[in-house]
Amino acid sequence: MEKNIFDPGNVFRFNESVDYSADGIISKRVLDRPVGTVTLFSFDKGQRLSTHSAPFDAMVQVMEGNAEIVINEKPYQLQAGDSIIMPAGIPHAVNAVEKFKMVLTMIKG
Numbered sequence: 001m002e003k004n005i006f007d008p009g010n011v012f013r014f015n016e017s018v019d020y021s022a023d024g025i026i027s028k029r030v031l032d033r034p035v036g037t038v039t040l041f042s043f044d045k046g047q048r049l050s051t052h053s054a055p056f057d058a059m060v061q062v063m064e065g066n067a068e069i070v071i072n073e074k075p076y077q078l079q080a081g082d083s084i085i086m087p088a089g090i091p092h093a094v095n096a097v098e099k100f101k102m103v104l105t106m107i108k109g
Helices: none
Strands: 025-033 036-043 048-052 057-071 074-079 083-086 092-107
Touching: 036 057, 074 083
Parallel strands: none
Antiparallel strands: 025 036, 036 092, 048 092, 057 074, 057 083, 057 092
């Protein structure tokens, strides 16, 4: 069985579970299973994940701040509370318009 950074049965708040890193990106694995993963990220302003694609659907949930998610060359502006699905096989990118935190849920099945 995979080890999680977050212990089952404990209450936590995503916003308080990861700090920001100056000029950096931090990721923390919440769940890691054969059928998918849940990962918490923090991005400093100006940081980005360059355009790439994944073989699985993934959902971004913005927990704090503002981000630009680009899917198939179309930009979407997201703020805290917004979510978007990035379809499998479609190029996408993540840009930090300002410091922000997000949860990425990837479904492999």
